[in-house]
Amino acid sequence: MQTLQVALGERSYPIHIGPGLLGQPDLLSPYIRGRQVMLVTNETVAPLYLNKVKASLSAFQVDTAVLPDGESYKTLDTVNLIFDQLLEKRHNRTTTLIALGGGVIGDMVGFAAATYQRGVDFIQIPTTLLSQVDSSVGGKTGVNHALGKNMIGAFHQPRCVLADTATLKTLPLRELSAGIAEVIKYGLICDQSFYAWLQMHTKDLLACDDTALGYAIKRSCLAKAEVVAEDEREGGIRAILNLGHTFGHAIETHEGYGNWLHGEAVAVGMLMAVDLSIRLGWLEAQELEVLRRLLVQAKLPVVSPSDMTPDDFLKHMAVDKKVVDGTLRLVLLDAIGKAKVTSDFHHDALIATLKSI
Numbered sequence: 001m002q003t004l005q006v007a008l009g010e011r012s013y014p015i016h017i018g019p020g021l022l023g024q025p026d027l028l029s030p031y032i033r034g035r036q037v038m039l040v041t042n043e044t045v046a047p048l049y050l051n052k053v054k055a056s057l058s059a060f061q062v063d064t065a066v067l068p069d070g071e072s073y074k075t076l077d078t079v080n081l082i083f084d085q086l087l088e089k090r091h092n093r094t095t096t097l098i099a100l101g102g103g104v105i106g107d108m109v110g111f112a113a114a115t116y117q118r119g120v121d122f123i124q125i126p127t128t129l130l131s132q133v134d135s136s137v138g139g140k141t142g143v144n145h146a147l148g149k150n151m152i153g154a155f156h157q158p159r160c161v162l163a164d165t166a167t168l169k170t171l172p173l174r175e176l177s178a179g180i181a182e183v184i185k186y187g188l189i190c191d192q193s194f195y196a197w198l199q200m201h202t203k204d205l206l207a208c209d210d211t212a213l214g215y216a217i218k219r220s221c222l223a224k225a226e227v228v229a230e231d232e233r234e235g236g237i238r239a240i241l242n243l244g245h246t247f248g249h250a251i252e253t254h255e256g257y258g259n260w261l262h263g264e265a266v267a268v269g270m271l272m273a274v275d276l277s278i279r280l281g282w283l284e285a286q287e288l289e290v291l292r293r294l295l296v297q298a299k300l301p302v303v304s305p306s307d308m309t310p311d312d313f314l315k316h317m318a319v320d321k322k323v324v325d326g327t328l329r330l331v332l333l334d335a336i337g338k339a340k341v342t343s344d345f346h347h348d349a350l351i352a353t354l355k356s357i
């Protein structure tokens with residue numbers, strides 16, 4: 001097991017990464033303050049891992065909520081099902097919510113924890129690659145709105161993150177690929193040598209090789225922990241974690257939540273960000289092909305949805321959370337490993353990118 005730390009003063013917390021961590025009581029109990037625990041998962045993950053986690057919590061009053069599975073259920077109505085359980089089982093302010101599942105469960109449970117009785121503790125047990133490298137860390141929680149991704153939410157940090165890499169053995173290949181998209185993001189925004197490593201080892205990640213997965217998860221969490229420690233609430237630098245997301249969220253919203261996986265939409269979005277950075281003269285032209293090859297290797301899409309026009313993109317991008325006073329800001333690259341948030345691009349260049357990808 002490897003342990004990283006998210007350094008946020010009194011809200012600091014560990015990220016434990018390794019195989020076989022589920023079912024170890026000592027990794028969870030130090031982070032549970034009261035006697036009550038609400039273990040929340042979904043219909044797919046429950047038969048796989050719920051009993052194992054529950055068995056490790058025998059010292060507590062454990063209640064469970066099993067939610068429907070899918071991005072289309074990442075809504076206030078589904079979060080309300082968590083509140084129903086919490087109230088029916090009389091959970092008080094010392095309760096701890098535990099999110100067992102992918103990013104959809106993590107985001108919703110985090111939001112329920114941020115708002116139940118004005119805020120209670122929660123723990124992340126991520127079981128997808130995407131949630132182990134990204135969504136379980138950093139405290140962004142929330143739900144989707146029909147008009148925009150993650151539009152309702154709160155910053156609320158978990159008390160600890162337990163990433164059992166053995167759970168990835170049951171993950172469908174398409175979901176593994178979606179997680180690799182966020183891993184590639186870290187190479188692009190802050191680590192050129194990790195990006196080069198990914199060119200060599202993406203096939204190992206797809207084959208669920210323990211060493212490769214362990215390294216990629218650790219490197220990604222380290223990058224995210226550093227950025228979050230510097231800028232917890234996205235006043236500045238944290239926005240680089242949004243590379244490809246302004247385009248990607250537009251795809252997810254337009255296509256209907258769940259039809260394009262988050263990682264798939266981000267993959268095409270990153271290609272757009274690289275294409276635009278090249279058009280602006282900031283990045284070497286060859287980088288578009290390098291990224292395209294890597295995404296293809298990772299079995300990710302490299303073309304935007306056939307039914308989306310540039311106007312469709314612009315409509316959705318206009319509600320992006322990085323928009324300031326009506327001005328769109330994008331995360332673009334000055335070099336591989338060097339991202340910036342900028343509004344310094346010509347509208348025609350953006351349209352050319354939207355048309356060409």
Ligand SMILES: NC(=O)c1ccc[n+]([C@@H]2O[C@H](COP(=O)([O-])OP(=O)(O)OC[C@H]3O[C@@H](n4cnc5c(N)ncnc54)[C@H](O)[C@@H]3O)[C@@H](O)[C@H]2O)c1
Nearest residue numbers: 044102103104105127128130131134135140167170171262
């Ligand atoms: N909060 C953040 O910082 C942040 C960061 C990135 C993404 N996100 C959000 O995360 C969500 C995507 O997360 P995701 O990719 O984990 O998707 P997901 O939560 O929908 O999980 C993907 C699928 O895998 C299933 N699953 C989970 N673990 C499994 C396992 N071990 N074995 C078999 N099946 C398993 C799930 O039930 C689901 O069907 C999006 O809503 C995105 O917006 C949030």
Ligand SMILES: O=C(O)C(=O)C[C@@H](O)[C@H](O)[C@H](O)COP(=O)(O)O
Nearest residue numbers: 134138140149150238241242245321
């Ligand atoms: O943690 C962050 O900050 C991120 O931007 C990570 C992203 O991968 C993630 O998809 C996040 O939920 C997007 O945030 P949003 O603020 O654009 O909704």
Ligand SMILES: [Zn+2]
Nearest residue numbers: 182245262266
């Ligand atoms: Zn993301």
